[in-house]
Amino acid sequence: MSEKSTVVITGATSGLGQLVAIELAKRGFDLVLTARSKERAEVTRQIIQANNSSVKIDFFFGDLSLMKDVERVGKQIVAAYPKIDVLLNNAGIHAFEPRTTSEGFPEMIAVNYLAPWLLSHTLKPSLQNADGARVVNVASEASRNHGVLNLPDDLTDTAPFTARGSSPIYGKTKLLNIMFTAELARQWEGTKISVNALNPGFNVTGLGRELRFASVIERILKFLHLGDPRRGTDIITRLIVEPTYGKVTGGYFNVGTGNLIEPVSPGGDAAMQKKLWEVTQDLLEQKVEHQIR
Numbered sequence: 001m002s003e004k005s006t007v008v009i010t011g012a013t014s015g016l017g018q019l020v021a022i023e024l025a026k027r028g029f030d031l032v033l034t035a036r037s038k039e040r041a042e043v044t045r046q047i048i049q050a051n052n053s054s055v056k057i058d059f060f061f062g063d064l065s066l067m068k069d070v071e072r073v074g075k076q077i078v079a080a081y082p083k084i085d086v087l088l089n090n091a092g093i094h095a096f097e098p099r100t101t102s103e104g105f106p107e108m109i110a111v112n113y114l115a116p117w118l119l120s121h122t123l124k125p126s127l128q129n130a131d132g133a134r135v136v137n138v139a140s141e142a143s144r145n146h147g148v149l150n151l152p153d154d155l156t157d158t159a160p161f162t163a164r165g166s167s168p169i170y171g172k173t174k175l176l177n178i179m180f181t182a183e184l185a186r187q188w189e190g191t192k193i194s195v196n197a198l199n200p201g202f203n204v205t206g207l208g209r210e211l212r213f214a215s216v217i218e219r220i221l222k223f224l225h226l227g228d229p230r231r232g233t234d235i236i237t238r239l240i241v242e243p244t245y246g247k248v249t250g251g252y253f254n255v256g257t258g259n260l261i262e263p264v265s266p267g268g269d270a271a272m273q274k275k276l277w278e279v280t281q282d283l284l285e286q287k288v289e290h291q292i293r
Helices: 015-026 038-051 067-080 107-128 166-187 214-223 229-241 270-285
Strands: 006-009 030-035 057-061 086-089 134-138 194-199 252-254
Touching: 006 015, 015 030, 015 038, 015 229, 030 038, 030 067, 038 057, 057 067, 067 107, 086 107, 086 229, 107 134, 107 166, 107 270, 134 166, 134 229, 166 194, 166 252, 166 270, 194 229, 229 252
Parallel strands: 006 030, 006 086, 030 057, 086 134, 134 194, 194 252
Antiparallel strands: none
């Protein structure tokens, strides 16, 4: 990547997204970051600038659980940045109670899967204007605990669940990320845009912040030196900057080794990946103004 490459990062005001933003700022990237809160955005700006005072940081505000916001933010970014070198779809939540968005989607599906799908599509014109852009999707080995995949119903399933029952739903959203990555790589063949996913490993971040005892667990894990988010930051950064990963597309790579992972079934099934793409496209066309073809 050249010194003045532009990276778009979702979920950059905390956790892995913020750590990656700091790392890429040190490497001379211009940062385009999404946020919901102006206060958290300002704190993040100060943290990043403490590591590199000359970094260019631009925030775009919206709620990534709402597709109308995702599309609006995407269009605003494209208007401001006709060339984007990297899109890091990092934002994610693990909700321990069911919530349905005002557009009728289950919140975890909306934030963890539909938002990256729609944002990637919306930013495509600017990604195509870069010479060898990269889309990097944060998935997870939590995908191995995904229950049973049922398309298209899973994308709109707002049935109640318990805190314990939330884990398979979270895992399913990460399985969808892996499948989406593989199909997007096929759909964008010939564009010079590479699309890859990764497993960041177990990281102590704000993902489980809804649990009452999350802060206690976090302190214990840090004391035991477990869940160091720098490991997750490292694999994300490698996928963004290392030349090797710019030459492959449709892969799912592991924290630590950086090697390919075989997804849990049906994650690697090309027919299911295509079906997921088609049902998602149909669903989102009902919610956004333009044709996503």
